[in-house]
Each structure stands twice: as structure tokens, then as C-alpha cells.
Amino acid sequence: MSKEYFLALYGEEGINVLKTPPPYTTLRVNTLKIDMNEAIRILELLFPRYDIKVHEKINDLLCIPVNGPFNIQPVEKAIFVDNRCGEAILRGSHIYAPGVLGTTSDFQKNEIVSIYSISVPINRGTKTTIENVAEPFYLGNGVCQMSRREIFSTNKGLAIIITEGIYQTPSFENLPKNLFFPQNEPSALVAHILDPKPGESILDMCASPGGKTTHISTLMQNQGELIALDKSKKRVEELKSNVDIWESFADVRKIDATKAKQRFGGKKFDKILLDAPCSGLGQRPKLSFQEINVDSTALYQKKFLEIACEMLKPGGILVYSTCTVTQEENQQNIGWAIENLELELINQEIMIGDASEPLGLTQVFSPISHSMGFFIAKLRRK
Numbered sequence: 001m002s003k004e005y006f007l008a009l010y011g012e013e014g015i016n017v018l019k020t021p022p023p024y025t026t027l028r029v030n031t032l033k034i035d036m037n038e039a040i041r042i043l044e045l046l047f048p049r050y051d052i053k054v055h056e057k058i059n060d061l062l063c064i065p066v067n068g069p070f071n072i073q074p075v076e077k078a079i080f081v082d083n084r085c086g087e088a089i090l091r092g093s094h095i096y097a098p099g100v101l102g103t104t105s106d107f108q109k110n111e112i113v114s115i116y117s118i119s120v121p122i123n124r125g126t127k128t129t130i131e132n133v134a135e136p137f138y139l140g141n142g143v144c145q146m147s148r149r150e151i152f153s154t155n156k157g158l159a160i161i162i163t164e165g166i167y168q169t170p171s172f173e174n175l176p177k178n179l180f181f182p183q184n185e186p187s188a189l190v191a192h193i194l195d196p197k198p199g200e201s202i203l204d205m206c207a208s209p210g211g212k213t214t215h216i217s218t219l220m221q222n223q224g225e226l227i228a229l230d231k232s233k234k235r236v237e238e239l240k241s242n243v244d245i246w247e248s249f250a251d252v253r254k255i256d257a258t259k260a261k262q263r264f265g266g267k268k269f270d271k272i273l274l275d276a277p278c279s280g281l282g283q284r285p286k287l288s289f290q291e292i293n294v295d296s297t298a299l300y301q302k303k304f305l306e307i308a309c310e311m312l313k314p315g316g317i318l319v320y321s322t323c324t325v326t327q328e329e330n331q332q333n334i335g336w337a338i339e340n341l342e343l344e345l346i347n348q349e350i351m352i353g354d355a356s357e358p359l360g361l362t363q364v365f366s367p368i369s370h371s372m373g374f375f376i377a378k379l380r381r382k
């Protein structure tokens with residue numbers, strides 16, 4: 001369903017744009033620990049080839065350009081990765097052993113290989129040719145950190161360092177994680193739209209891995225009450241780890257948000273963030289098009305909207321966001337919410353996306369004309 005969906009929305013040309021990274025990548029700064037000038041100084045030392053700037057409208061976000069496309073020539077030996085790994089490479093990542101599916105030949109440590117992502121995975125360890133893999137997409141060249149044999153006999157470790165990417169952007173793997181949070185532009189806008197204040201009581205319903213939770217706690221200066229929920233043990237552990245690294249005061253709990261009302265008794269919040277689980281179709285770069293079921297996801301999101309509304313104080317604020325582009329999960333769900341729940345749409349103080357029709361007031365981000373596909377609605381409990 002998803003490839004046809006994109007073809008209908010953006011055409012073949014749009015699909016080709018989706019295969020490229022956005023023009024810049026973004027890092028949010030822990031402004032409780034360092035100011036923006038200090039943050040730029042740290043990054044300029046680490047990445048001297050990049051012109052780093054504060055985002056025009058988001059004052060705690062830094063933009064780092066993605067350079068390219070470069071005209072790079074493939075070498076004879078090649079390795080194949082799946083599309084997910086290909087997307088990570090386009091975002092500046094190196095390649096770890098589990099990501100390598102197959103190769104054209106043997107190679108030793110320190111040899112140079114070309115890297116292709118393929119649309120139909122092959123068994124790990126396969127030796128094949130470029131002609132025999134599905135839709136090979138050339139990503140650049142890299143230096144092997146392991147021999148072919150070592151790569152396929154382990155499940156961890158750095159396998160290939162990208163030395164010449166078609167697109168080049170710094171790898172954030174070694175950045176101090178307590179000072180910088182890699183976060184895409186619309187995600188870094190969401191907490192500003194919620195506009196949390198020190199002393200308020202705030203619920204983050206679907207919080208892992210914690211990009212927005214840590215942001216909200218920074219804007220609250222760790223004062224007041226911030227409860228962050230997620231459903232699964234693994235996701236809660238990831239959230240807890242990021243909250244601890246960021247030294248955020250957020251109170252992390254493993255709770256199914258659709259049952260939050262019972263779990264919190266009659267407790268009501270000043271503000272709620274509902275960054276809903278969604279079909280995730282807004283990602284860019286995008287090389288893979290998996291099957292999705294938009295109707296069941298949209299229905300699930302309505303359930304969260306209902307609970308969120310019930311847990312808000314009168315006059316309280318709900319921000320609803322998704323990283324997807326379907327009308328069902330975005331405009332239609334919000335249209336349903338303002339008709340069926342005690343909620344009204346209100347203005348968003350910072351606009352970066354387009355005002356979305358027919359609702360007005362909400363903002364949508366297209367993965368083609370913006371950095372990725374995203375949706376934000378701000379609502380008030382009547």
C-alpha cells in the first residue's frame with residue numbers, strides 16, 4: 001500500500017526526492033547546560049568542514065548542512081545492505097556488521113568497497129553480483145574495518161567506515177549525549193508548540209525514546225511535574241536511559257496510555273503531549289516502502305485523543321503530532337476530535353509547515369518541500 005500511496009501523493013519525481021536526505025540535519029541543545037554559542041563552538045571543533053547555524057525559528061536547534069550529491073565513482077568490490085541501513089547511511093551513519101547482507105567477493109580489512117542498498121533482502125553472507133540484486137542503490141564507498149569472514153561471523157562491531165558518501169553529513173555517534181539530542185526539525189518544534197512552563201503539570205503519553213520528553217523538561221527548567229509514559233518494557237528502558245543522560249526530572253512510567261485514566265484516578269493535567277504511534281510515512285530519506293494499515297492506526301489514535309481530552313483540566317492544552325502524511329491519521333482524526341470531543345483547535349505561535357486545509361490552524365510538513373513529513377495540531381479543552 002505505501003509505495004502506491006506515495007506515488008499518488010508525489011509522483012515518481014517525488015519518490016526520487018524521498019531517496020535524498022533533507023538539506024540539513026538538526027541537533028537540539030541542552031540549554032540548561034550550555035548556551036547556543038558554546039554549542040556551536042563545540043560542534044565547529046568536531047566538524048570543522050560544516051557551517052553550523054541556529055535554526056531561524058527554533059531557538060534551541062542547530063542546523064548542520066548535508067553536503068552533496070557528490071559525483072563518486074564506484075570501485076570493483078561491493079557490499080549490499082538493506083534499505084533501512086541505506087537510510088541510516090544517508091543520514092551520516094557508518095555500517096555495523098549486522099547491517100551487511102552480502103558482498104560481490106572476498107575482501108580484507110582496510111580494502112575499499114562500494115556500498116549499495118537493495119530493495120529485496122538476501123540471506124546474510126550471500127556472494128552475488130550487482131546484476132543479481134533488486135534495485136541496487138549506490139550510496140558511496142568505504143573502508144572495511146573487518147574482513148568479509150569477520151563481518152559474517154559476528155553480530156556486532158563497526159564493519160565499514162564511509163569515506164566518500166554520495167551525501168555527506170557528520171556522524172553523531174560520538175557526540176556528548178547529555179548536551180545534544182539528534183532530533184528532526186518538526187519534532188524539535190513540537191515542545192515549543194506545547195509551550196510548557198516551570199511549575200505546570202504535564203503528561204507525555206507516548207514518550208519513548210524521549211526526544212520530546214527531554215525537550216519539555218528543559219523548557220520547564222525541571223520544575224513542576226512531567227510524567228512520561230510508554231507501553232513496552234524495552235521502550236521504557238530506552239526512555240529512562242535518555243531521561244537520565246539528559247538529567248531530566250521526568251517521571252518515567254511503564255503504562256499503556258489508553259488505560260492511563262484508570263491508572264491516574266481522577267488526576268488532570270495542565271498540558272498533554274500526544275505524539276501518537278503512527279504509520280511513520282514522513283521519514284526522509286526513504287528507500288523502503290513497507291505495508292501499512294492506515295485505518296486501524298487512525299482508529300487507535302482516536303482512542304488516545306479521547307483519553308487525552310478526559311485527562312485535561314478545562315482550558316488545558318493538548319498537542320497532537322504524528323510523523324506521517326496520511327489524512328486519516330492527521331486532518332481527519334483532528335476533524336473527528338473537534339466534532340466529538342470537548343476540544344477546540346487553537347493557533348500555533350511558530351509556523352514552519354504549511355497551514356493545512358480544510359482545518360486551518362494545524363500545520364503539515366511535506367517530506368518533499370520540508371525536511372520530513374509531519375503533522376501538528378494544538379487543541380484546548382473547552
Ligand SMILES: C[S@@+](CC[C@H](N)C(=O)[O-])C[C@H]1O[C@@H](n2cnc3c(N)ncnc32)[C@H](O)[C@@H]1O
Pocket residue numbers: 187205206207208209210211212213229230231232235255256257258275276277278
Ligand atoms: C512516535 S513514538 C514517540 C516518540 C517520542 N515522543 C519522542 O519524541 O521521542 C510513539 C511511541 O508510542 C508508544 N506507544 C504505542 N502504543 C502505546 C500505548 N498504548 N501507550 C503508551 N505508549 C504507546 C510506542 O512504544 C512509541 O514509543
